[in-house]
Amino acid sequence: MKIENTLAMPVPSASDLEQHSDLEFYIATKDDFEEIMSISKDIYGGLDYLPSRFESWLKDHNRTIILARKEGKVIALESVCIIDEGETVLVEGLRVAPGERGKGVARVLLRFCSQYIKSKYPEVKVTRLTRDDKLGPRDFQKYRLITKQGILLMRFCAEDLKQRLQQILSGLIDMDAKLNPPPVLLDPNEVHRIFLNKTVINEVLANKTIVQDWQPFKPIHSNLEVLLKKDIDWMVDSMKHTSVASLCTFPFHIPIGEDWYYLNIDIFGKDVSLVRSQFLAHLKRHIENLHGHVMCQVCMDPALWETMADFCKRLLEVELVKGYTEQCVVEADMV
Template sequence: MSEDFLLDVQIVPATSHDYDEVMSISGGIDCGLDYLPVSYHKWLADPQRRMFLAKFKKQVVGFVSLLVVDGGEAAVAQKLRVALWMRGRGIVRLIQKHLSDTLCPRYREVTKVRLATSEHVPPTKLSKYQLIHSKVVVSVILPHDQLDHAVKLLKHRVQSAYGKQPLDALTPEEVLSLFENSRTAERLLPKGLLIQGWLPLSTHKSNLELLIQRGIVWFHSEHCEKTSDCESTTKSGDTSVTISSGFLSLGTPPISVPLGDGMHRFDIDLFGTDPVSAKKHILHQLIKGVQLLPLGAGVVCIFYAETSLHDELTNFCQGLTKFHFYKEQNVLEQDIKVLARH
């Protein structure tokens, strides 16, 4: 099709009056777990965020949100969507150009744009974006009448195999203190990225404060491993023991989604490669998350983890009902100058 029709597509700021139209092009997004319906109006009030619509003949055919992060040095594109009947016609490219045109004069310190996608990244796309990191996604659905059983099942699996070692959620002060040492981010976070619910961030203090304000639940733990080749060891009998950089998890407060029947979405982002710690963190995050659910609500739990943990987490969730969500999470980054050229 000729691209002449793009001349009739306008990119305009989103308003509260556009809500219904944006929702009309959002059916089936994120397998029914789209959190934009309950976030839309909150995002409009966020001074660090801008939201744009693509309109064709005054009808909404596209949407994207742009959040400035990393102390103003980067921006994250979120919830990009195009109406089903307009896909493949260059709408995304038009939106991207508008983002670059908006960022350059308004946010002069922004040098890169990131986005997280569930799609496999083809080589052609890598000519425009740099693939920063990939994680596996494991998800289960727990209707209200299965919640108690699920928690008991996972608790039994953790305690019977590894004993009782409770975790305590970090306070805001402890979160900030954890990342004062730059080596924490280097060891825990691939590429230094703290990926929270598809939002890829650096550990800049402003980002940590943003997540604290959102009520994210943080768990951090250390674990010991037997090793003969480690950076720093202590002797315990004949066994060399090292204290690893630990394991980190972030739990996003459950959020209502269009799936129906009072269902909520609960994202748990895992950082680290130790399978024992991963299971403990999932258990404690789930316990916390269930406590935050409204009476009678169910939840879809989504775990994001390093690829090496896929089989361990899949086995850990045996007996729970799988949810057909995405299988991978890819974080892409693009220089804003490159974005402007496309």
């Protein structure tokens, strides 16, 4: 489906017009999958989530996947999703073909997406996105920082970690049980009760934001309904007095290689003992069903990163892929 020509090239600068006047914009369909994958090689260091989510994105009535084509070939993609009861557009999934990178294609596509959203959803007030810590002064001239989490990225062989957990987990649980109750896995009704609680929103979540595998949401009923349709485990330390809450996205295959999986855990709260307990509980729930290699990303309060990294290296004996980095949620007003 070709998008209407009235929105085809909202590009004010003469240089952009001259360089990118041959771009055409289309809404993606299932037939575009192979072309999209062909421009996505090595994106996100092999941790690309799109192969596992593309089909569900196409079915999401609040989402539009926009392609930029040049001479009939897909050279760029961006996804825009309406959240927060229609007030916010979540921008994610940006990718540009290797041969077109550094030429301003992403800037033109993002500008087009903004114009498209303003035309189709005039009630949208804010653009929100999540970035890593490669943000510079120019980014903060455009965006305001909402919150940030420390990223702990590790990799391990599932079979090795199963054995390691069997050796140490019971001892760690016994130690923690003297101070903390075991984590509580929530059902859908409990998710609403906990994550809409004002104390949890104000004191536990990252600046009143639920971040689920790089997707930031306000803690409101409609957003919880969206999240509850996903394969996610929700966990807290206590139903009555919640200090730490976490979401674990079910593992899925990633294109880094055969038998590679990605496991993402988002943890909110500042008590490192409770954070560790929920991290281990999520690992225990999913590791038994995994085989091969796993890339596990845990996002947490930045102040806890060093302690958790040391715990993972020394006791779990996993390999840290990189040092400290940050996940930044930023937003800007629609203009």
